[in-house]
Amino acid sequence: MSTYRSPFEQLRAKFDESDPQCSACGYVDDDGSWRVTTTGSRVRYQFVCPTCDAIDTREMRL
16 A cells, blocks of 8 residues: 555655656756646646756646
């Protein structure tokens, strides 16, 4: 049984476990995590590179 409460938290954990490498500069942030925001019909996961401030976004429409 999963320790996460919702499918959104499970997906965020999956992103956090993935290789957090910046697509712009190549920096690997082993301690980084994804931010989650929602508008009700969309869920947006974003990773902000601490080196170059590039933003990697994944978005799901509900």
